[in-house]
């Protein structure tokens with residue numbers, strides 16, 4: 001495969017880098033401390049079309065492919081991984097699922113407002129007792145003739161407080177295991193939806209994470225997304241794109257940490273010279289940069305396969321597995337290069353160290369990626 005980005009994609013990436021350097025990076029520590037993504041930044045990015053990246057033009061989006069999107073997401077995540085995951089979940093999971101599986105009625109009803117950022121998407125799969133084991137989810141959607149009635153609790157919902165659209169997975173056949181899961185578009189201001197308190201997290205603090213409770217929430221029949229009982233397969237299909245998103249988020253964090261480490265190693269003097277002159281530091285930098293490049297190639301390969309309409313489940317999992325581990329390796333080494341200063345908040349590497357950790361957890365843990373890859377390799 002040819003991994004070169006097109007001129008247009010490079011230009012989009014460069015524009016995102018400029019925006020990130022000017023508007024996001026200088027305020028990223030403030031977002032982290034206040035645990036918010038500010039409205040003005042959301043609005044600015046919405047005006048640039050960042051909330052409608054993968055939404056077709058006929059529904060008001062930019063209609064770009066995954067490869068164009070991931071270049072931008074990498075740059076935004078390098079400046080603020082917390083804001084990056086909002087864009088990733090919104091585009092890769094929620095807009096994409098409505099676009100791929102929604103009826104014409106649902107697409108017309110929601111995509112135009114999602115594309116402009118008026119309705120930010122949140123993805124509600126995980127429950128307090130159903131994480132990796134998605135098939136065991138306990139939220140139910142009962143068919144009441146002219147509507148469905150949803151009851152249950154979702155955990156760890158990214159962007160819950162900002163959301164205007166909730167993509168909710170629930171059992172329409174509680175005895176049916178994974179074949180009993182269906183998917184619905186729910187609006188957060190409908191009666192019976194309660195958004196919980198913000199989770200206090202270790203990292204990506206600019207991202208909002210909450211529980212959402214659904215009690216006797218009436219959902220119109222037309223808000224069933226895709227076919228009844230097909231929700232599990234839809235969740236897996238959509239997760240491919242989500243995993244590519246987390247891969248480039250990881251690459252972004254790692255790249256930012258590498259750049260800080262290089263800068264610091266040139267400035268910091270010990271034994272009368274810059275620590276960058278020591279081979280021990282040079283070897284760390286070489287190893288960090290090499291792993292980042294390898295991760296970026298895996299992520300962009302998966303994105304290109306997705307755009308070509310080819311199967312990319314194994315490649316998306318390989319990218320997520322490698323990039324998230326790389327991010328954690330790189331931030332650890334970057335912090336080490338900073339010595340004691342890496343451990344205090346004055347230097348951004350402390351934030352990267354906290355932000356990287358979650359990339360091995362959400363959208364399928366490291367162990368899940370290994371399972372997906374091994375299953376694919378070992379199938380008959």
Ligand SMILES: Cc1cc2nc3c(=O)[nH]c(=O)nc-3n(C[C@H](O)[C@H](O)[C@H](O)COP(=O)(O)OP(=O)(O)OC[C@H]3O[C@@H](n4cnc5c(N)ncnc54)[C@H](O)[C@@H]3O)c2cc1C
Pocket residue numbers: 089122123124125126130131132133155156157158159201204209358361362363364365366367368
């Ligand atoms: C900040 C944050 C944001 C999130 N955002 C969202 C969101 O927007 N929407 C959403 O639906 N979810 C979201 N999640 C949830 C996330 O996807 C889950 O946390 C993740 O899937 C793991 O589920 P769990 O936490 O219940 O862990 P568990 O499934 O309980 O796993 C615990 C450990 O056991 C391992 N394990 C489990 N099963 C197996 C197995 N069969 N073989 C080997 N090892 C196994 C896991 O890998 C893990 O190490 C978010 C989580 C976080 C932390």
